[in-house]
Amino acid sequence: MPEHAKHGRRRRRVRWAGVTAVASALLLSGCGAPDSTPVLTWYINPDDGGQAAIAKTCTAAADGKYRIETSLLPSDAAAQREQLARRLAAGDTSLDIMSLDPPFIPELAEPGFLAPVPQETADKTTKNTLDGALAGAKWKDELVTVPFWANTQILWYRKSVAKAAGLDMTKPVTWDELIEATRDEKKYLGVQGALAESMTVWVNALVESSGGHIVQNPEASADDVKLGLETKAGKKAAEIVSTIGKEGLGSPGLPTQAENESMLLFQGKKGSFMVNWPFVWPATNASVKAGNLDKSLVEDIGWAQYPRTMADEESRPPLGGINLGVGAASPHVDLAYEAIECIVEPKNQVEYFVTNGNPPSDSTAYDDPSIKKAFPMAPTIRESLKHSAPRPQTPYYNEVSTGIQQHWAPPSGVDPATTPKKTTDFIIAVLRGERLL
Amino acid sequence: MSTPVDTKPSGRRRADAGVGLSERRKAERRLGWMLAGPAFVVMLMVTLYPILQAVWDSLFNFRLTAPGDKSFIGLQNYGVILTDPVFLRDLGVTSLITVITVVVELILGFALALVMHKALKSVRGFVRTAILVPYGIITVVSAFAWFYAFDINSGFINHWFDWLPGISEDTNWFAGTWTSLFVIMASEIWKTTPFISLLLLAGLAQVPDELTEAAEVDGATWWQRMQRVILPNMKAAIMVAVLFRALDAFRIFDNVYIMTNGAYGTEVLSLLAYRTSIGRLEIGLGSAISVLLFLCVLIICFVAIKLFKVDLAGNQGGK
Numbered sequence: 001m002p003e004h005a006k007h008g009r010r011r012r013r014v015r016w017a018g019v020t021a022v023a024s025a026l027l028l029s030g031c032g033a034p035d036s037t038p039v040l041t042w043y044i045n046p047d048d049g050g051q052a053a054i055a056k057t058c059t060a061a062a063d064g065k066y067r068i069e070t071s072l073l074p075s076d077a078a079a080q081r082e083q084l085a086r087r088l089a090a091g092d093t094s095l096d097i098m099s100l101d102p103p104f105i106p107e108l109a110e111p112g113f114l115a116p117v118p119q120e121t122a123d124k125t126t127k128n129t130l131d132g133a134l135a136g137a138k139w140k141d142e143l144v145t146v147p148f149w150a151n152t153q154i155l156w157y158r159k160s161v162a163k164a165a166g167l168d169m170t171k172p173v174t175w176d177e178l179i180e181a182t183r184d185e186k187k188y189l190g191v192q193g194a195l196a197e198s199m200t201v202w203v204n205a206l207v208e209s210s211g212g213h214i215v216q217n218p219e220a221s222a223d224d225v226k227l228g229l230e231t232k233a234g235k236k237a238a239e240i241v242s243t244i245g246k247e248g249l250g251s252p253g254l255p256t257q258a259e260n261e262s263m264l265l266f267q268g269k270k271g272s273f274m275v276n277w278p279f280v281w282p283a284t285n286a287s288v289k290a291g292n293l294d295k296s297l298v299e300d301i302g303w304a305q306y307p308r309t310m311a312d313e314e315s316r317p318p319l320g321g322i323n324l325g326v327g328a329a330s331p332h333v334d335l336a337y338e339a340i341e342c343i344v345e346p347k348n349q350v351e352y353f354v355t356n357g358n359p360p361s362d363s364t365a366y367d368d369p370s371i372k373k374a375f376p377m378a379p380t381i382r383e384s385l386k387h388s389a390p391r392p393q394t395p396y397y398n399e400v401s402t403g404i405q406q407h408w409a410p411p412s413g414v415d416p417a418t419t420p421k422k423t424t425d426f427i428i429a430v431l432r433g434e435r436l437l
Numbered sequence: 438m439s440t441p442v443d444t445k446p447s448g449r450r451r452a453d454a455g456v457g458l459s460e461r462r463k464a465e466r467r468l469g470w471m472l473a474g475p476a477f478v479v480m481l482m483v484t485l486y487p488i489l490q491a492v493w494d495s496l497f498n499f500r501l502t503a504p505g506d507k508s509f510i511g512l513q514n515y516g517v518i519l520t521d522p523v524f525l526r527d528l529g530v531t532s533l534i535t536v537i538t539v540v541v542e543l544i545l546g547f548a549l550a551l552v553m554h555k556a557l558k559s560v561r562g563f564v565r566t567a568i569l570v571p572y573g574i575i576t577v578v579s580a581f582a583w584f585y586a587f588d589i590n591s592g593f594i595n596h597w598f599d600w601l602p603g604i605s606e607d608t609n610w611f612a613g614t615w616t617s618l619f620v621i622m623a624s625e626i627w628k629t630t631p632f633i634s635l636l637l638l639a640g641l642a643q644v645p646d647e648l649t650e651a652a653e654v655d656g657a658t659w660w661q662r663m664q665r666v667i668l669p670n671m672k673a674a675i676m677v678a679v680l681f682r683a684l685d686a687f688r689i690f691d692n693v694y695i696m697t698n699g700a701y702g703t704e705v706l707s708l709l710a711y712r713t714s715i716g717r718l719e720i721g722l723g724s725a726i727s728v729l730l731f732l733c734v735l736i737i738c739f740v741a742i743k744l745f746k747v748d749l750a751g752n753q754g755g756k
Contacts, residue, residue, distance in 0.1 A: 078716065082715055082716060082718075085502055085718055086501065086715075086718075089501045089502065089504065089718075108502070111502050111503060111504065111505070195700035195701065196698075252589060252607035252608070252609050252612075253589040253590060255609060255701070256588075256611045256612055256700075261590055264590055395502065398717055398718075399717065402716075402717075409701075410612060410701070433517065434517060435521060436517065436521045436523040436524055436709065436713065436722070436726075437523075437712070437713070
């Protein structure tokens with residue numbers, strides 16, 4: 001056998017030995033040393049690593065009582081719901097802690113998929129919770145999840161455009177004023193017109209802001225649900241959406257525009273006003289830092305409360321965020337709630353806001369100086385959260401939301417005279433099992 | 438092969454074949470079963486069982502988040518689906534995509550097969566590899582690539598082709614039914630034409646050179662050789678290619694899911710089934726849609742095999 005072949009074989013053998021050693025070491029470390037610390041699995045929505053950091057902090061604070069491990073859910077809210085609902089329905093025992101989007105909570109709470117919140121935990125964690133966030137954590141007047149962070153949309157505007165249009169942004173503005181200003185200044189208005197969840201968010205805020213509700217009796221069964229779109233509030237909402245769509249005020253991209261696309265539009269040459277979540281701020285700053293946007297843009301950006309639908313009525317901005325729930329089949333319900341008490345501590349919420357841009361649900365957290373530094377609009381967000389209205393809290397939210405999206409997108413197809421009725425008839429037929437969605 | 442020249446035994450001969458089997462043939466058959474058996478059992482477990490389960494579930498009103506309300510409703514789900522405009526629209530869109538993509542792919546695929554067949558030996562390998570690249574790309578990846586190319590915010594198509602009538606910087610491809618379907622079908626065609634061309638290349642290779650040469654000597658033009666000699670001799674390959682692609686195209690999902698998610702009248706049947714069972718968690722209704730989709734696929738197979746007489750074993754001498 002030639003010498004080099006022998007060497008080759010020896011080298012291979014050595015390499016194999018190495019691989020085997022590493023593999024055995026990994027295996028041993030994985031199941032070798034018996035570790036009796038209960039492991040809590042926290043299903044988190046994707047973020048910038050904030051939840052994983054909190055999991056570490058709380059694991060350290062638990063001092064061996066439990067260990068929190070995070071498990072990543074899909075990126076969009078609908079896919080997160082699908083996965084959690086399927087696991088919960090199958091009785092998956094690994095769902096110790098779950099990051100839940102508020103609109104989907106009733107659907108999971110109604111069949112008893114969530115473990116009840118102990119009174120002690122409820123008292124400890126919701127003492128200073130902002131009203132909007134607390135409303136989103138309840139089902140049938142009972143706390144079924146613990147508010148973690150709360151999100152809301154505010155009105156972002158380009159100071160230069162508002163000034164040119166002669167709008168006084170220190171006072172509340174209405175949608176009609178924004179439409180007029182955008183039209184006069186020949187700019188684009190940043191709204192979300194894609195056939196997606198963001199459409200429902202917009203319609204709900206418009207309806208709620210003139211005192212209406214998309215679902216009148218959210219706790220009713222599928223056959224008895226009554227919708228509130230065929231009202232003055234529903235018609236006004238349709239008027240606003242339709243005008244923006246038909247006049248092309250939302251840009252040609254409007255029919256496929258969700259939150260991220262409208263932010264790009266707002267940052268562009270024709271940006272003027274935009275309703276959007278606070279993520280816009282760190283994202284824009286990051287783009288400036290990366291050199292993709294000019295620094296003067298950040299100085300030109302202002303913020304205010306969500307626009308009013310009616311001039312004499314306070315607006316009800318959209319509510320988002322994440323609440324924490326515990327799976328009913330979890331073998332560690334008590335420990336999970338103990339861990340949740342740690343996770344939602346105001347100092348963790350502050351840290352999470354500063355590092356990940358997700359606003360606290362606890363009102364006292366906003367007093368922290370680091371928040372004011374990183375988010376100069378924090379007082380506006382806090383105020384907005386006070387008035388925010390959740391999306392319809394019904395176990396049939398998915399049907400209601402999809403039904404709205406299918407009839408209100410694209411905005412140019414909305415007719416104030418017929419769309420509210422068509423949407424209502426369609427959703428009712430779907431809920432009764434007479435139509436496909 | 439030591440069998441007689443008649444490579445297509447009649448039905449009667451095939452039926453008789455089972456009676457007087459020699460010991461050797463019996464042993465061969467046993468070995469065949471033993472070799473294919475485990476795979477066959479696995480197939481039954483992973484396909485037949487879910488199919489039967491879906492048929493069973495489709496007879497119930499069953500929502501995953503309301504397990505207590507599960508009730509038997511017979512064929513009611515099918516009644517709702519078959520009379521619903523959404524189902525009919527989706528069936529129409531799916532059929533349209535199937536017909537257009539298969540026809541275009543067949544023409545393009547045949548042209549590519551001819552190129553590969555005639556390419557010089559020295560470049561043949563390179564040509565085949567180049568043509569096959571799109572087929573090697575994962576559908577989701579190619580769907581995203583096409584989506585971002587045409588997207589109004591990030592796409593370059595609007596910039597490159599704004600000299601064409603109807604295309605400008607403000608063209609939002611995914612806001613309209615026909616423009617969206619155009620992109621979806623273009624992506625589908627780009628990706629799967631290589632598959633058809635490979636199947637057709639195999640068919641081309643089976644046309645004996647003697648026949649084309651004889652025709653050429655007899656003074657047949659290129660078109661006559663194609664029409665009278667090559668195409669009739671590769672009919673089986675063409676039909677297999679059409680059948681495989683039609684079945685695939687009818688079950689289209691990834692491209693639509695990524696590019697429009699069914700928005701603005703671009704929804705296809707498999708997406709409807711997905712949204713109903715996975716999105717709405719309506720297991721009963723969703724299973725019924727899946728069963729109907731399965732029946733559609735069976736009908737396509739049946740039509741192709743019985744009416745167009747696709748002989749899937751045609752090239753192996755009927756055995």
